[in-house]
Amino acid sequence: MxxxxxxxxxxxxxxxxxxxxxxxxxxxxxxxxxxxxxxxxxxxxxxxxxxxxxxxxxxxxxxxxxxxxxxxxxxxxxxxxxxxxxxxxxxxxxxxxxxxxxxxxxxxxxxxxxxxxxxxxxxxxxxxxxxxxxxxxxxxxxxxxxxxxxxxxxxxxxxxxxxxxxxxxxxxxxxxxxxxxxxxxxxxxxxxxxxxxxxxxxxxxxxxMTRRPYLVEEVIPQRGDVWTLALRPWGHDGFKFQPGQFSWITLNITPLSMREHPFSMSSSGEHPERIEFGIKALGDFTSRIKDVKPGTKAYLDGPYGVFTVDRYHDTAGFVLIAGGIGITPMMSMLVTAAERGDDRPYLLIYASKAWDDITYREELENLKEKLNLTIVHVLREPPEDWSGETGYVDQELLDRYIPKFRGSRQYFICAAPRMMDQVERALHDLDVPVTNVHMEHFNLA
Ligand SMILES: Cc1cc2nc3c(=O)[nH]c(=O)nc-3n(C[C@H](O)[C@H](O)[C@H](O)COP(=O)(O)OP(=O)(O)OC[C@H]3O[C@@H](n4cnc5c(N)ncnc54)[C@H](O)[C@@H]3O)c2cc1C
Structure with a gap:
């Protein structure tokens, strides 16, 4: 007891x-x-x-x-x-x-x-x-x-x-x-x-941390001005993480400089030998990722965070609601679930600006073959022939997609602060139990 x-x-x-x-x-x-x-x-x-x-x-x-x-x-x-x-x-x-x-x-x-x-x-x-x-x-x-x-x-x-x-x-x-x-x-x-x-x-x-370095293996361009930074542990086994968690990255300088940035892992939690991050070019550090050369030294402090499906083994399924770069922890959850052969239903509601900006668009589509995954793209600037969802992720849209028995799912939200607030309120108004809603904010300070 x-x-x-x-x-x-x-x-x-x-x-x-x-x-x-x-x-x-x-x-x-x-x-x-x-x-x-x-x-x-x-x-x-x-x-x-x-x-x-x-x-x-x-x-x-x-x-x-x-x-x-x-x-x-x-x-x-x-x-x-x-x-x-x-x-x-x-x-x-x-x-x-x-x-x-x-x-x-x-x-x-x-x-x-x-x-x-x-x-x-x-x-x-x-x-x-x-x-x-x-x-x-x-x-x-x-x-x-x-x-x-x-x-x-x-x-x-x-x-x-x-x-x-x-x-x-x-x-x-x-x-x-x-x-x-x-x-x-x-x-x-x-x-x-x-x-x-x-x-x-x-x-x-x-x-x-200086005794557990990583090397940059690849930097891969993605849609939406995002770059995948792939790291390989050098001389050690890396770390296992729960999909959705994040690490602090130090790149090309000693960790003693304390110039580190937090990023969610976007790859599978089952593969510590190659850890990936999806990084959107927004400021000083993130805009330089595209120029990072393979072989550059990196250090990771992690994993941290409780924004993970792994805390809810006995739940019937998941609703993931992402906006823009908020897709990275969701990507890790989905890739890991596919690798583990998880057969529970996953619903991804994913807000982006335009069709061509959807980060991991093709990768997500491929995951449908391995996973019970439904994807609802919501575009703010849709193409003319678009017949899908448009505008913002609001209560009316959520009501159409989330299961009627609200408490049967765990809900994960990661997006810009305004969208997170609106979605949280909408879920509350739709009677989703507050204990089933989990959020990751990308702006700590
Ligand atoms: C838990 C978590 C997970 C994240 N995951 C991702 C992800 O997967 N992909 C992604 O693109 N971004 C992610 N971010 C956001 C990312 O950390 C910031 O965009 C990045 O640190 C900005 O740095 P910059 O120098 O490029 O931008 P700047 O223009 O210098 O900073 C923009 C804002 O980012 C924040 N910030 C800047 N430097 C730091 C720092 N060293 N530590 C903490 N916050 C800082 C501050 O609020 C700042 O005002 C995540 C943030 C958190 C907290």
Missing amino acids: RSLLMRSPIAIAFFWIVAYVLIAVLPLFILLIYPPLGGRGFWVEFSVALGFIGLAMMALQFVITARINRIEASYGIDILLQFHRFTSIVAFVFVLVHPVMLFVVQPETLQLLNFFEAPLRARLAVLGTLAFIALVVTTIWRKPLRIPYEPWRLSHTILSVLALVLGLGHALLVGNYLGLFWKSVLWAAIAITALWLIVYVRLIKPWL
Whole structure:
């Protein structure tokens, strides 16, 4: 019974949430053992408690974003990052409310804002809070501020380390609750664990990846300005993956540079000896794929993700809804299913701009011979003689194709954000159970 519970994805996900809440508040309760003498009033103590919880939550962000397989496999990167954003904002509010409450209850503490005359503990608090504000502002408004992804990612790491270290420095120097040596050690250990995770993710893991290189075998043009990048493991066996999962790719530079990009595998999960990605030329990195030469060194960090049919072995069939480059994880699911001789029905609803832009058009057609596969192409700019579906994938279109017994299928959506939102809403209005709908967002930040 116990092992059954621990294997259920919902039980595991629940376990991690309970663990998160406990870890966020436990250090605070430990501080309350042998509390400092002399009460300072409820609101002061409450504001200090908020500060400590905010600090513990800041440290926990390093765990959430460390790509720890066990945690990632319970939720998927989308949900983890949403959780990261949400809990960061909560921590931010706690950290801001902490001094504001103090200023209201003890107005004389406002002098601590006089940076050049204030004691070091107050200066650390001001600098830490400024780092945290910069962190939040550059993340929420990265696109309007036109900060390119790579510099943003570097500054995100630096600012988060600064905010944590300065916050802890402030708490240690105030010393009220951390006056006892073992309490200081406990909080320092929390911060060191968080920083260790950064070192592991940014240095140790990339260094381990250098020992498992891949070589580019082929770069093949596809319809729709997409290029298939085929990689072969060099000196090792590669990795097995579940169709629909993704990896971080580093191409032609050391993984220590941390210039990596996430891409879904588009090939069969049964063939680790040749791993393919379908990459659409959209920006700096993706536009250069077409010029990559065979023999170029590559590194993969993966597989990651829970967007896979392999989590639903006992479902009666699948509905895959793709828009544009969102076809890549679906392609992997279909090729793998064909290889495995899966005889369950697959319905692919695939939105593209024009007939000639349909990435993997011929390959998909060929798969129909090996798989119980129905393909519905939806074209925004159809040719004159087109008798198929046109426009957008809306509720009316979905209603005509998805089975009447909605809960008999698992639904996978991968497309541009707007289409994903519309399809998700339409499926909801069509009474598809929310637990049967799975989404992969290609825009992480
Ligand atoms: C889980 C997942 C699977 C994906 N699968 C595919 C796929 O199969 N095929 C495909 O063509 N694209 C896929 N993408 C999208 C792909 O990662 C981005 O298009 C690519 O990283 C853009 O890089 P660029 O330098 O060419 O574009 P830019 O113009 O520099 O960036 C465009 C946007 O892409 C995102 N981005 C840029 N660099 C990174 C990075 N290093 N890490 C994360 N996001 C970044 C940012 O939101 C940025 O604003 C996937 C994304 C995710 C999250």
